[in-house]
Amino acid sequence: MTRIRTTHVGSLVRTPELTELMRAREHGEPVDPARHAEVLGAAVADVVRRQVEIGIDVVSDGEYGKSDSWSRYVRERLGGFTTTEETGKTDGRSNVPPGTDKHLFGEFYDEYEAGQGFVGGGGEWRATGPIHYTGAEAVGRDIANLTAALSGVDGQAEGFLPVVAPASAVPRPTHDHYPSDEELLFAVADALNQEYRAVIDAGLTVQIDDAHFTIAYDTMRGDLAAYRPWAELRTEALVRALDGIPPERSRYHICWGSWNAPHVGDVPLRDIVDLVLRVPVGTYSLEQANPRHEHEWRIWADVELPEGKTLMPGLVSHATNVVEHPDLVADRIVRLAELVGPERVIASSDCGFAQGPLVRRVHPSVQWAKLESLVEGARRAGERI
Structure with a gap:
């Protein structure tokens, strides 16, 4: 049998205890640091154990240590920025940016956003001084929790931590200190390189998350002539951020936005695949269940x-509570393996099962059922190949 390895994109539904602590923090309520550290460490240990028991080969901490969404967490780890007004609280507003999709499906989005628990984005994040990395303690905590959890389970599971790409860290650059977007992006890239190196130095794999790289096409209303120069500059910044990072220990994840919506304004993969392959990592994470x-x-x-x-490839979706059949997962693996070779396919999910601490895409019981189906589908694909 050919062995098809398994993983996922990183973000998993948080535990009720951790969610309550994060909700209190978002509303400005005091949270005891010792209590948070205790709950976080126990939650990471449990989520790693469950991934290993299911049979996932490359596991994450569920992104449990991130204080906000998959990208906005970095606001606590970069110095040189100023928020011009207080960041909005959880009030049902969506962070889905306006673009082609919202223009075509305005009535849908009015209804959809009303039921979402996004953290509101009230407040401009402006670069007012030299950008520098301040997240050594935070990333060190995440690394320590994941490595401790891995050491406490049986088996040969590997660990990875998702981190943000420059384009997604500052998707709408505003700055007083830097004379151009390019200089700001490269400064952010240099700062993020320290986070990437910390993950690698700990013996883990680093995953670079970059959903805003693709989302910008929709906000530009599908204007490829305008989008390509924008995307090329962001690709250059990411190449710079990956300086010194071994390709075999890194992977690049793009998606088209994790929300469950029409997505008719998405950029076709064919229009950006050359830029994706320009990123010097060993593995490319792309949606295939969407x-x-x-x-x-x-x-x-x-x-x-x-x-x-x-x-x-993503073989199970984060955007629906329907659990994919293992045979469908196997079909998706086999057809791709026939083109590129089975040794060059790692079975995964499309995107994270949670947008952040307070927003989940599927019910947690469904999340685990999907991962079980992923593992079983990979096993069946291996038998067929």
């Missing part, structure tokens, strides 16, 4: 995957 992008596995019939590179 019905707007599932067909794009076919591009690997005529786009050459560079030597030594691996694909990490």
Whole structure:
């Protein structure tokens, strides 16, 4: 049997205890640091154990240590920025940016956003001084919790930590200190390089999350001529941020926004695949269960995957509570493996099952059922191959 390895994109639904602490913090209520550390450490140990028991090969801390969303957490780890007004609280507002999708489906979004628990984005994050990294303690805590959890389980599971890309750290750059967006982005890249290196130095794999890289196309109303220069500059910044990071210990994740919505304004993978492959990592994480992008596995019939590179296709969706059948997961693996080789496919999810501490995409019981189906589907694919 061919062994198909398994992983996921990183963010998992938080425990009730951890969620309550984070909700209190978002509302400005005092949270005892010792209590938070205790709850966080126990939650990471439990979520790692459950991943290993299911059979996931490369596991994460569930992003449990992040204080906000997958990208906004970095606001506590970068110095040189000023928030011009208090960040909004959880009030049902969405952080889905306006663009083609919202223009075409305005009535849908009015209803959808009213039921979402996003953290509101009230407040401009402006670079008012030299950008520098201040997150050594925070990333060190996340590393320590994950490595401790891994040491407490049986088996050979590997660990990874998701971190943000420069484009997604500052998706809408505003600055007084830097004369151009380019200089700001490169300063952010240099600062984030320290976070990436910390993960690598700890013996873990680093995953670079970059949803805003693709989302910008929708906000530009599908203007590819305007989008390409924007995206090329962000790719250069990411290449700079990855300086000194071993490709075999890094992976790059893009998605088209984790919300459950039409997504008709998404940029086609074919229009950006050259930029994706320019990023010097070993593994590329791409949505393949998303019905707007599932067909794009076919591009690997005529786009050459560079030597030594691996694909990490999403085979189960974060955006629906329907649990994919293992045979469907196997079908998705086999058809891609026939194009690039089974040794170059790692079975994964489309995106994270939680937007952040306070927003989940599926029920936690469904999340685990999906991961179980992923593992079983990978096993069946291995038998077929």
